[in-house]
Amino acid sequence: MDSLLEFAKGPLFRFSFAVMILGLIRVFILSLINGFEAKSKAKDKVIPKNFVTKLTLGFILPIRAFRVKPVYSFISILFHIGLLLTPILLFDHALLFDNSIGFSWLNISLSGTIASNLTLFTISAGILLIILRISDKKSRFISRKQDFLWPLLLLVPFITGYVCGNVVISPLTYKTFLTIHILSGDLIFILIPLTKIAHCVLLPISQWITARAWKFVPEAGENIEKILGKEGQKL
Amino acid sequence: MERINRFKFVLWCILGIASAVAITRLIFGLGATTNLTDNTPWGFWIGFDVMGGVALAAGGFVIAAFNYIFGKKKFQPIARAAILTAFLGYLAVVIGLLFDLGLPWNIWHMVIFWNPHSPLFEVGWCVMLYLAVLFLEFMPVILERFPNLNILAKLHHTLNKIRIPLVVLGIMLSTLHQSSLGSLFLTMPYRLHPLWWSPIIPLIFLVSAICLGLMMVIVESMTSSYLYKKEYETHILDKLSKIASFMLLFYMILRFSDIIIRGAAPFLFVSGWGTYLFWFELIVSIFVPLIIFIIPAIRKNTTILYIGAITGVMGIVFNRLNVGGLTHLNNLSGIGTFYFPSWMEISVSLGVVSLAMLLFFYFIENYKVWDNKPIDLDSGHTAVPKFNTNYVYLGTTKVTNRIKFTFAFVFAFGLAFAAISGEKVYGEGFHKTPVTKAKGGDTLVIDGNRDNYGVQFKHKFHSDSLHITCVTCHHLNKPKDKNTQCFECHNDMYLTGDAFRHDWHTSAQGANLDCFKCHKQGNSKGKEYLHNMKSVTDSCTNCHNDLIPANSKTRLLKTYKTVSYSDAMHNLCIGCHDSLIKSDVVLKARKPDLALCSNCHIKSQPYRKDKIIFEGVQKNKWVVLPGRIK
Structure with a gap:
C-alpha cells in the first residue's frame, strides 16, 4: 500500500499532470487548426462573426442559461466554483506540488474549514446535477454512458478527500481512502484532455469551431425541426 | 507512406521524452539532469x-x-x-x-x-x-x-x-x-x-x-x-x-x-x-x-x-x-x-537529432529538395475514407498524422517527466558561491613587500571613474599571474632615465667626440675586447671628475642610466632621512615622521595623523591597516 501511495504521489502524479497540461494545449491547438482548415475547404466562406462572438460570450457568462434554466445554472456554477477552487487551493495539494514538481503556492492556500465546507457544497451540487440530468427527458436523451460516469468519477476524490480530512477513521482505512483519492485524481488528470472535461479550455472556441466547421445558419438549432418538416413529432 | 509515418511516430515519441528532460534541465540546471x-x-x-x-x-x-x-x-x-x-x-x-x-x-x-x-x-x-x-x-x-x-x-x-x-x-x-x-x-x-x-x-x-x-x-x-x-x-x-x-x-x-x-x-x-x-x-x-x-x-x-x-x-x-x-x-x-x-543527456541529444530529422522530412515533403517530390496517395480531397469496423477513421493521412503524432508527443513527455526522479527535480542543486565586492571595498591598502608601508589603491575610482573593467586587471590569463601589477598601467613608475646624452656627445654641435674616445680597445680578465664592452668603456667620471660631490651617499657609478622616479624617492630620499633621524636626536624629537610616506603623500589618508576620514572604513573588516600607524 505504501509503495503504491508513493508511486501515485510521485511518478504517476507527474505523468498525469504533464499529460493534462500538454493534452489540453494539444486539444486546443488541434481544434484551432481544424477550424481554420474547415474554412479553407468550405465554399461559402462567410461567417456571422458578430453572432458567433455573442453566442460565445453568452456561453462563457451564462446569463442566457439563467433565463432558460435558473436552478440548473445556479447549481452548475456552484459546482464549478467548488470543483476548481478546492483542489487547487488546498494546502495539502500545494504541498504535493511542492514535493513532486518543485513549485507551489503554499502562501495563498485555503484554510481547512473553508475547504471542507466547499467540498461538501461541491459534492452535493454534483449529486444534484446528476439527478437533474437523469430526471430531465431531453438531457437524458442526449447523454451517453460516459456523461454520467465522468461526473461520478469527479466526485470520488472529493468524497474520499473529505473523509480523509474530516472523519476520524483507523489509519489503515485512512491510507486506503488516501490511495483511492490520489489514484482517482491522477486518473481524472489523464482523462481531462481526452474526454468532454476538456471543455475547460475548449469552451471559448466551441461556438467558433461549430460556426466555421459546420456552417450552421444562425438559430439553425431552433428551426431544424421546421426545416426538416418534422414539427411536433416525438423525439 | 506507411514506413515514413511509423518512423515519424517514433521520432515524435523521442522528441516528447527529450522535451521533458530539456525543460527539467532549463529549470533545475545541469546538476539535476x-x-x-x-x-x-x-x-x-x-x-x-x-x-x-x-x-x-x-x-x-x-x-x-x-x-x-x-x-x-x-x-x-x-x-x-x-x-x-x-x-x-x-x-x-x-x-x-x-x-x-x-x-x-x-x-x-x-x-x-x-x-x-x-x-x-x-x-x-x-x-x-x-x-x-x-x-x-x-x-x-x-x-x-x-x-x-x-x-x-x-x-x-x-x-x-x-x-x-x-x-x-x-x-x-x-x-x-x-x-x-x-x-x-x-x-x-x-x-x-x-x-x-x-x-x-x-x-x-x-x-x-x-x-x-x-x-x-x-x-x-x-x-x-x-x-x-x-x-x-x-x-x-x-x-x-x-x-x-x-x-x-x-x-x-x-x-x-x-x-x-x-x-x-x-x-x-x-x-x-x-x-x-x-x-x-x-x-x-x-x-x-x-x-x-x-x-x-x-x-x-x-x-x-x-x-x-x-x-x-x-x-x-x-x-x-x-x-x-x-x-x-x-x-x-x-x-x-x-x-x-546519464539517460537524460542521451535522450536530449536524440531528441535534437529527431527534431532535425522531422524538419528534414518536412522539407522533403513540402519543397523541391529532390527532383521529384514524394507523392502521398492517401491525402487530398480525392481520397476515399476507408470504412473498417475495427479502426476508427480519423481522416486523411495528414489529419491522422497530426492527431497521432501530437498524442505520442504528449504521452512520451508525460512518461519521461514521471521517470525523472523527484529528488533530483526537487533537489536544491549546488550551493551558489556568493559573489562579493572586491576585498577592501572601495579602497585597498597594498603592501606588497610586507614592510608596513603600503600604497592606497582606490579600487572604486579605478573601476568607475576611469572606466576600467574588472577584466583589465584580474583576468589577463597570463601564466602564473593572478592580477595585473600597478606598474603594468603606470609604466613610468619604474622607468629608468638616461643621464648620458649619447647623441649630443658624439655630434659635431655637442662634445664632438670620437666613439673610441670612450669605447676603448683593451683587455679585461685576460681577454681581448673590441670597442663594445662595458668593462672596457670609460665611465662618466673619467672626464667629469667633479660629478660626484665629496659628501654624496652615492659613490659608485656603474651605468649612465638613472634610477626610476619611485626608486629615487623611496630608496634615496627615505633612506637618507631615516638615517638622519637615527643619528640626530634633536631632529627625532622635533620631526619624528620625517621618513614616513605621509610626509610627501599628504593626501594619503591611512598615514595621516588625524584618522577621522578613515574611521568609517575601519569598520570594514577587509581593510588591513599597516601596523606602524600611530
Whole structure:
C-alpha cells in the first residue's frame, strides 16, 4: 500500500499532470487548426462573426442559461466554483506540488474549514446535477454512458478527500481512502484532455469551431425541426 | 507512406521524452539532469551534439565542393539534400549547445566580447557564419515556391548569382572550424589519452570529418530512399563510397603514422579502458567501412553498403565522444569521478537529432529538395475514407498524422517527466558561491613587500571613474599571474632615465667626440675586447671628475642610466632621512615622521595623523591597516 501511495504521489502524479497540461494545449491547438482548415475547404466562406462572438460570450457568462434554466445554472456554477477552487487551493495539494514538481503556492492556500465546507457544497451540487440530468427527458436523451460516469468519477476524490480530512477513521482505512483519492485524481488528470472535461479550455472556441466547421445558419438549432418538416413529432 | 509515418511516430515519441528532460534541465540546471561534474565539465553533449553534429554536417561542404567547385555534376541530384542535412545539422548543434551551456542566454556574448586567443571563439564565429551561409545556400529551395512575389523572386535571383562565392565561403569556414574543434584539445595533453592527443589533432579532425561527411551523405540518401520507397541512387552512391574509401585510407595512414612518430605506439598493445576504446573505434570507424567500400563487388550490394556507411558514421561520432570526454584522465586513471552520460543527456541529444530529422522530412515533403517530390496517395480531397469496423477513421493521412503524432508527443513527455526522479527535480542543486565586492571595498591598502608601508589603491575610482573593467586587471590569463601589477598601467613608475646624452656627445654641435674616445680597445680578465664592452668603456667620471660631490651617499657609478622616479624617492630620499633621524636626536624629537610616506603623500589618508576620514572604513573588516600607524 505504501509503495503504491508513493508511486501515485510521485511518478504517476507527474505523468498525469504533464499529460493534462500538454493534452489540453494539444486539444486546443488541434481544434484551432481544424477550424481554420474547415474554412479553407468550405465554399461559402462567410461567417456571422458578430453572432458567433455573442453566442460565445453568452456561453462563457451564462446569463442566457439563467433565463432558460435558473436552478440548473445556479447549481452548475456552484459546482464549478467548488470543483476548481478546492483542489487547487488546498494546502495539502500545494504541498504535493511542492514535493513532486518543485513549485507551489503554499502562501495563498485555503484554510481547512473553508475547504471542507466547499467540498461538501461541491459534492452535493454534483449529486444534484446528476439527478437533474437523469430526471430531465431531453438531457437524458442526449447523454451517453460516459456523461454520467465522468461526473461520478469527479466526485470520488472529493468524497474520499473529505473523509480523509474530516472523519476520524483507523489509519489503515485512512491510507486506503488516501490511495483511492490520489489514484482517482491522477486518473481524472489523464482523462481531462481526452474526454468532454476538456471543455475547460475548449469552451471559448466551441461556438467558433461549430460556426466555421459546420456552417450552421444562425438559430439553425431552433428551426431544424421546421426545416426538416418534422414539427411536433416525438423525439 | 506507411514506413515514413511509423518512423515519424517514433521520432515524435523521442522528441516528447527529450522535451521533458530539456525543460527539467532549463529549470533545475545541469546538476539535476547530467552526470557532469567539475572534474568532467565536458561530456556527451559536447562530444555528440557539438563535435559529432558539426562533423556529421560535413557532407554539406564536401558535396557542395564536388558539385559547384570541382564540376562533378554527377552529384547534382543529392546536392540539395546534402546542403539541407548540413543546415539542419548545424541547427541541431546550436540547439544542443544551448542545453550544454551553463548560462545559455549569454550565448551572444562571444559576438560582442571578443577573446581572440581562444579556439572556441573561432569555432563559435565559424559555426554562426556557416549556419548563415548554409541558410542562404538553402534559401533558393524555399523561394522557388513563391515565383509570383516580386521581392522574393528578386532575392532568389540574387542568391543564385552569388551561389559560388557562398559555396567557397562555406568551404573555408568549414575547414576552419572542423579543425579548430580539434585545436580545443591541444591544450590538454595530460588529460587526453595519448592515443588520441596529438599535435596534429586539428588535421585528424578535418580528415575524419570529410570521411564522415561522405558516409553521412550515403546514409542520409539511402535512409530517405528506403523510407519514401524511392529507388536508390546507385551510381552516385558507388561514386561516393569510392571517394570515401580513399579518404578513409588516408585517414588510417594519418592516424597510425601520427601515433608511431609520436612514440605512442606502445599504448596500442597495453590492456586498459583506453586501448579497448581505441581498437573498437578503429574497427568501427575505419576497418569495416574501408573493407566494404574498397572492394567494388561488395559495395554493389546496397544492404552491405548501408551497413558499412552507418558503422563508419557511428565510429567517427564515437571518436568525437572519446575525445570529448570518455578518454579523459578521470576515466582512465580513476582520479575523481568516472564519467558516463546519464539517460537524460542521451535522450536530449536524440531528441535534437529527431527534431532535425522531422524538419528534414518536412522539407522533403513540402519543397523541391529532390527532383521529384514524394507523392502521398492517401491525402487530398480525392481520397476515399476507408470504412473498417475495427479502426476508427480519423481522416486523411495528414489529419491522422497530426492527431497521432501530437498524442505520442504528449504521452512520451508525460512518461519521461514521471521517470525523472523527484529528488533530483526537487533537489536544491549546488550551493551558489556568493559573489562579493572586491576585498577592501572601495579602497585597498597594498603592501606588497610586507614592510608596513603600503600604497592606497582606490579600487572604486579605478573601476568607475576611469572606466576600467574588472577584466583589465584580474583576468589577463597570463601564466602564473593572478592580477595585473600597478606598474603594468603606470609604466613610468619604474622607468629608468638616461643621464648620458649619447647623441649630443658624439655630434659635431655637442662634445664632438670620437666613439673610441670612450669605447676603448683593451683587455679585461685576460681577454681581448673590441670597442663594445662595458668593462672596457670609460665611465662618466673619467672626464667629469667633479660629478660626484665629496659628501654624496652615492659613490659608485656603474651605468649612465638613472634610477626610476619611485626608486629615487623611496630608496634615496627615505633612506637618507631615516638615517638622519637615527643619528640626530634633536631632529627625532622635533620631526619624528620625517621618513614616513605621509610626509610627501599628504593626501594619503591611512598615514595621516588625524584618522577621522578613515574611521568609517575601519569598520570594514577587509581593510588591513599597516601596523606602524600611530
